Amino acid sequence: xxxxxxxxxxxxxxxxxxxxxxxxxxxxxxxxxxxxxxxxxxxxxxxxxxxxxxxxxxxxxxxxxxxxxxxxxxxxxxxxxxxxxxxxxxxxxxxxxxxxxxxxxxxxxxxxxxxxxxxxxxxxxxxxxxxxxxxxxxxxxxxxxxxxxxxxxxxxxxxxxxxxxxxxxxxxxxxxxxxxxxxxxxxxxxxxxxxxxxxxxxxxxxxxxxxxxxxxxxxxxxxxxxxxxxxxxxxxxxxxxxxxxxxxxxxxxxxxxxxxxxxxxxx
DNA sequence: ATGACATAAACGTTATGA
Numbered sequence: 001x002x003x004x005x006x007x008x009x010x011x012x013x014x015x016x017x018x019x020x021x022x023x024x025x026x027x028x029x030x031x032x033x034x035x036x037x038x039x040x041x042x043x044x045x046x047x048x049x050x051x052x053x054x055x056x057x058x059x060x061x062x063x064x065x066x067x068x069x070x071x072x073x074x075x076x077x078x079x080x081x082x083x084x085x086x087x088x089x090x091x092x093x094x095x096x097x098x099x100x101x102x103x104x105x106x107x108x109x110x111x112x113x114x115x116x117x118x119x120x121x122x123x124x125x126x127x128x129x130x131x132x133x134x135x136x137x138x139x140x141x142x143x144x145x146x147x148x149x150x151x152x153x154x155x156x157x158x159x160x161x162x163x164x165x166x167x168x169x170x171x172x173x174x175x176x177x178x179x180x181x182x183x184x185x186x187x188x189x190x191x192x193x194x195x196x197x198x199x200x201x202x203x204x205x206x207x208x209x210x211x212x213x214x215x216x217x218x219x220x221x222x223x224x225x226x227x228x229x230x231x232x233x234x235x236x237x238x239x240x241x242x243x244x245x246x247x248x249x250x251x252x253x254x255x256x257x258x259x260x261x262x263x264x265x266x267x
Numbered sequence: 268a269t270g271a272c273a274t275a276a277a278c279g280t281t282a283t284g285a
Contacts, residue, residue: 020274046275071275072283118285156285175285208285212271
């Protein structure tokens, strides 16, 4: 079996909010070499598209499709298999940052990664914008059609009490509001399943911890980074890992405040 | 206590993040 054929049957896909591509480059290389993912959705590049360091990833066998911008936001798809760009930006929401990119992956997966708006606070205009951005995401996603689709990224919503360290006490506060949870449910209702939660219905596992106040060690985290898939993707999923070891400092390098999340798919 | 950390920005202070 050639390497190309192997990838048609076994695919490791991932999502990772890296909190600054240029600041995280050396750390990312260690993770890529260790976990060897085939497709990675990245969020929060904080880098203009034209400054993306393609050669650094090409040296590791990856090419990148990039939707960046200066200072903030920015998404990309890294692949070591063939991929074709399908969509750059969320239609109707281009003014709210570089937050969506889609590629067709060799082997038959349509792969989209998103960096959903944070919202800042319930009183802030960004909160209403966050809800509107989700409405646009649902409309855009519903207009598409592909048998094997993955929507992954940093969703900035805590879907259930189990997914946030504050549990039921968080209800009604930002990330935990009914309005946000309705939007997340609307995304799921387009025919998507949370790959981690599907395999581990009762586990409490977080993908983000605040840098401040020793949140990681105090287990004050949130699960806000998701790999969502259609039934064909769910059926192919063999394992899902929230890679919390890579939320820790490594060889003196600072980690992102988000852990990578990856899934192994077989077909 | 709106702090704590970390990142980027023609910057030594401010905006953003979740």
